[in-house]
Amino acid sequence: MEDLASLSFLAATIAASWRLAAPLIFASIGEVFSERAGVLNIGLEGTMLAGAFAGFAAAFTSGSILFGVAAAIAAGVLVGLLFAFFTITIKADQIVVGAAINLLGLGLTAFLFRSYFPSAGKGIDIAKPVHLPWLSDLPFFGEALFRQNAFVYSTLPVAALAVFVLYRTSFGLTLRAVGEHPKAVDVAGRSVALYRYGAVLICSALAALGGAFLTLAHSNQFVEGISSGRGFIALAVVVFARWSPIGAFVVSLLFGVFYALQLQLQAQPVHFLPYQLFQALPYLMTIAALIFVRNRVGTPSMLGVAYKKS
Amino acid sequence: MSGRQLLLMDGIHKRFGPLIVSAGVTLDIEENEIHALLGENGAGKTVLMSILCGVLSPDEGQIIFKGQALKPGSPRQAIKHRIGMVHQHFMLVPNLTVAENYVLGQGSPFSVIRDMKTVHARIVELSDRYGLGVKPDALISDLSVGEQQRVEILKVLYHGVELLILDEPTAVLTPQETDRLLHLLRRLVEDGKTVIFISHKLDEVIRVSDRVSVMRDAKVVRTVKTSETNARELARMMVGRDVLMDLPRAPIEPGRVVLSVEHLNCDGESGLPALHGVSFQVRANEIVGIAGVSGNGQSELALALTGLLPIASGSVTLEGAELVGRSSHDINQMPIAHIPEDRHRMGIVLPLPLTENVILQRFDKPPFSSRGMLDMSEITRQTRDLMRRFQVKASGPGDRIQNLSGGNQQKLVVGRELDRRFDFLLINQLTRGIDIGATELVMHKILEQRSAGKAILLISTELEELFTLCDRILVMYEGRLVGEMPPDRGRLEEIGLLMAGKSPMSAA
Ligand SMILES: Nc1ncnc2c1ncn2[C@@H]1O[C@H](COP(=O)(O)OP(=O)(O)OP(=O)(O)O)[C@@H](O)[C@H]1O
Ligand SMILES: [Mg+2]
Numbered sequence: 001m002e003d004l005a006s007l008s009f010l011a012a013t014i015a016a017s018w019r020l021a022a023p024l025i026f027a028s029i030g031e032v033f034s035e036r037a038g039v040l041n042i043g044l045e046g047t048m049l050a051g052a053f054a055g056f057a058a059a060f061t062s063g064s065i066l067f068g069v070a071a072a073i074a075a076g077v078l079v080g081l082l083f084a085f086f087t088i089t090i091k092a093d094q095i096v097v098g099a100a101i102n103l104l105g106l107g108l109t110a111f112l113f114r115s116y117f118p119s120a121g122k123g124i125d126i127a128k129p130v131h132l133p134w135l136s137d138l139p140f141f142g143e144a145l146f147r148q149n150a151f152v153y154s155t156l157p158v159a160a161l162a163v164f165v166l167y168r169t170s171f172g173l174t175l176r177a178v179g180e181h182p183k184a185v186d187v188a189g190r191s192v193a194l195y196r197y198g199a200v201l202i203c204s205a206l207a208a209l210g211g212a213f214l215t216l217a218h219s220n221q222f223v224e225g226i227s228s229g230r231g232f233i234a235l236a237v238v239v240f241a242r243w244s245p246i247g248a249f250v251v252s253l254l255f256g257v258f259y260a261l262q263l264q265l266q267a268q269p270v271h272f273l274p275y276q277l278f279q280a281l282p283y284l285m286t287i288a289a290l291i292f293v294r295n296r297v298g299t300p301s302m303l304g305v306a307y308k309k310s
Numbered sequence: 311m312s313g314r315q316l317l318l319m320d321g322i323h324k325r326f327g328p329l330i331v332s333a334g335v336t337l338d339i340e341e342n343e344i345h346a347l348l349g350e351n352g353a354g355k356t357v358l359m360s361i362l363c364g365v366l367s368p369d370e371g372q373i374i375f376k377g378q379a380l381k382p383g384s385p386r387q388a389i390k391h392r393i394g395m396v397h398q399h400f401m402l403v404p405n406l407t408v409a410e411n412y413v414l415g416q417g418s419p420f421s422v423i424r425d426m427k428t429v430h431a432r433i434v435e436l437s438d439r440y441g442l443g444v445k446p447d448a449l450i451s452d453l454s455v456g457e458q459q460r461v462e463i464l465k466v467l468y469h470g471v472e473l474l475i476l477d478e479p480t481a482v483l484t485p486q487e488t489d490r491l492l493h494l495l496r497r498l499v500e501d502g503k504t505v506i507f508i509s510h511k512l513d514e515v516i517r518v519s520d521r522v523s524v525m526r527d528a529k530v531v532r533t534v535k536t537s538e539t540n541a542r543e544l545a546r547m548m549v550g551r552d553v554l555m556d557l558p559r560a561p562i563e564p565g566r567v568v569l570s571v572e573h574l575n576c577d578g579e580s581g582l583p584a585l586h587g588v589s590f591q592v593r594a595n596e597i598v599g600i601a602g603v604s605g606n607g608q609s610e611l612a613l614a615l616t617g618l619l620p621i622a623s624g625s626v627t628l629e630g631a632e633l634v635g636r637s638s639h640d641i642n643q644m645p646i647a648h649i650p651e652d653r654h655r656m657g658i659v660l661p662l663p664l665t666e667n668v669i670l671q672r673f674d675k676p677p678f679s680s681r682g683m684l685d686m687s688e689i690t691r692q693t694r695d696l697m698r699r700f701q702v703k704a705s706g707p708g709d710r711i712q713n714l715s716g717g718n719q720q721k722l723v724v725g726r727e728l729d730r731r732f733d734f735l736l737i738n739q740l741t742r743g744i745d746i747g748a749t750e751l752v753m754h755k756i757l758e759q760r761s762a763g764k765a766i767l768l769i770s771t772e773l774e775e776l777f778t779l780c781d782r783i784l785v786m787y788e789g790r791l792v793g794e795m796p797p798d799r800g801r802l803e804e805i806g807l808l809m810a811g812k813s814p815m816s817a818a
Contacts, residue, residue: 168422169420170416170418170419170420170421170422171420173406173410173413173423174415176403177403180405183365183401184401184402184411185403185414185415187365187395188385188389188401188415189364189384189386189388189389190419301404
């Protein structure tokens with residue numbers, strides 16, 4: 001009996017880890033694109049909120065989750081255009097614009113939510129777990145891995161696609177060069193600005209998708225500040241992952257484990273430690289990661305620097 | 311030379327703020343010639359060529375290539391017309407491989423990179439054909455400057471060119487490599503291509519070019535047939551006065567031992583042994599040269615002496631104090647000055663202004679700072695003074711150093727190091743990229759330091775420079791010192807043999 005209980009605890013933890021890692025996976029893979037192109041987009045948090053709200057609003061009014069996803073991506077692209085215009089075209093400081101995006105995301109979504117959805121009490125029907133024939137019925141593995149919703153499964157193709165685009169296409173190669181030696185790209189006859197726009201838009205769209213997960217597949221409601229720091233954790237994930245999309249996927253899963261443990265431990269009857277400590281786990285791990293990953297190998301050398309064509 | 315015009319740059323004007331860098335330049339290039347472009351540091355050669363290949367847009371003027379006007383400021387146009395340039399400061403992305411750098415910007419952005427095998431094969435084939443020894447899967451950041459130069463040249467050939475522009479390609483090459491390059495250029499011209507060649511080395515220009523244009527003060531002042539001129543005359547056209555290339559070196563007896571290196575063993579950055587039991591001494595009033603083909607341990611020696619590369623075994627003492635085991639910061643506090651091989655990687659910080667580059671190692675010491683505050687007026691004053699003494703051409707002390715021409719950056723580094731208080735001066739490539747007038751000046755200053763009792767170690771791939779400055783020359787081959795020679799031009803051949811790893815005895 002004891003064994004069975006702990007096995008199912010393990011399966012539940014694994015399932016929750018992947019599920020809770022999903023928003024981080026989307027946002028951090030997006031950020032890998034942006035940072036590889038030399039643009040430090042710290043506006044992930046605000047972008048995620050925009051995605052979460054737009055997704056919720058569209059799904060709530062239309063009743064369709066697919067509509068919600070489309071609206072979230074559109075919102076992400078819009079926020080991305082705003083960020084790109086100021087940092088790439090106007091060459092304003094990336095940190096300042098990123099911070100502004102975060103404030104805007106928080107304020108605007110709260111304002112719109114209170115103005116238009118004061119009585120959204122019943123929420124929406126969130127994405128259901130997809131039942132995979134045979135796989136979902138496997139003992140242990142079925143519960144651990146194959147009873148997720150479409151959002152969670154889609155992290156796999158997204159990660160694979162990211163690797164493919166970044167390492168196997170001309171676009172990806174140029175993108176990586178833009179973050180290291182933009183002038184070389186310029187001389188090769190490609191527009192540095194255009195590539196940076198592309199990278200930022202991919203980043204924002206993915207971050208918004210990560211935000212949409214929270215309202216469409218996790219909680220059925222929009223809550224002010226629902227992303228609760230995940231955008232910032234995703235920034236740390238990228239550093240930890242040394243700017244690799246596979247790394248971002250794996251490190252996000254690791255953070256997912258902390259989120260899951262925090263939830264599971266809170267639910268346990270033994271309360272020898274205050275539950276706030278468990279809640280703080282993902283954030284503590286972020287700080288630890290940033291302290292211990294001091295070796296900055298792999299940092300794009302032009303990260304955060306605007307490119308000026310003379 | 312066919313006598314038919316290939317390119318005409320007509321009335322090109324360009325300014326950066328108050329600085330006029332092209333003042334109505336007119337340059338005409340004939341089909342199938344090697345056209346040399348000469349001029350002092352900051353004369354505007356690089357800017358003119360950047361305008362030609364679309365990296366910079368001119369304020370005025372037009373470029374006519376094969377009778378067609380080129381759209382200014384468009385690198386794509388230039389690439390389409392097969393105008394290729396090997397830049398003075400490399401355009402290679404350090405974290406990509408050679409092959410990846412070659413396919414960068416090629417084809418549609420949305421295409422999948424499939425055929426890396428074919429790319430590799432073509433690189434190997436071209437590299438073999440021209441004897442460049444380029445490995446397609448090498449990471450750029452692992453290559454020495456000389457190797458990167460060859461990678462750059464091959465890149466342009468790989469893309470196929472009709473007009474090839476080389477901006478100081480030989481500044482980082484050894485004499486042997488230079489010979490090979492000049493041969494290569496001749497072969498390219500035989501294949502029907504046209505070459506524009508920028509160099510500060512007049513003997514190369516005389517050897518290889520068909521015509522020469524001389525730039526001065528942002529203008530082309532003259533174009534002549536090479537066969538109708540000579541080095542002296544060219545130097546006079548550039549500088550406006552006669553240049554002495556052979557400086558008198560007063561006979562001084564060397565004094566006490568300042569630097570002593572014993573049985574130094576050291577691993578290179580790749581982890582393979584780079585130095586094997588290197589021992590030598592440098593005395594006061596003495597300039598010791600280290601000759602060798604680049605890549606034979608010279609860079610590692612310089613890094614080891616400055617604490618930038620861990621020493622496996624052996625001892626290095628400076629004025630009796632052991633250097634082994636000290637950090638580069640500690641060594642930097644000792645009476646040592648260092649002119650590094652690659653100014654961009656180790657000498658300067660490109661986005662910073664001249665003033666901050668001048669105080670880089672000494673910003674926290676008087677006279678630059680007192681009680682924790684920088685004394686900006688003193689820093690500016692000293693920078694101005696240094697610019698005057700070393701003829702550094704820039705719009706002002708607050709100009710970012712990346713806006714300076716290559717030679718002017720080098721002059722600033724040399725000046726800064728010579729202004730430090732030191733007993734031992736380590737130089738790895740002294741005159742890299744500086745014009746003949748400034749070379750004369752810099753060599754003069756180095757000889758002054760020798761007379762003032764300093765001990766100087768000069769690592770160089772330029773035998774001429776070693777002969778002019780050194781009291782004795784050590785030859786390095788595969789991480790070992792293989793011989794010592796007096797600076798006697800008559801023994802050039804012996805030195806050459808030693809550098810190639812052969813013993814002059816067995817050859818005789
Ligand atoms: N982006 C820039 N901004 C401001 N000034 C510049 C810029 N690029 C070049 N300059 C200035 O233009 C002048 C000409 O520079 P250029 O690089 O063409 O000289 P050069 O003839 O190639 O000299 P060198 O032999 O030292 O390479 C220099 O005075 C330099 O400081
Ligand atoms: Mg130049």
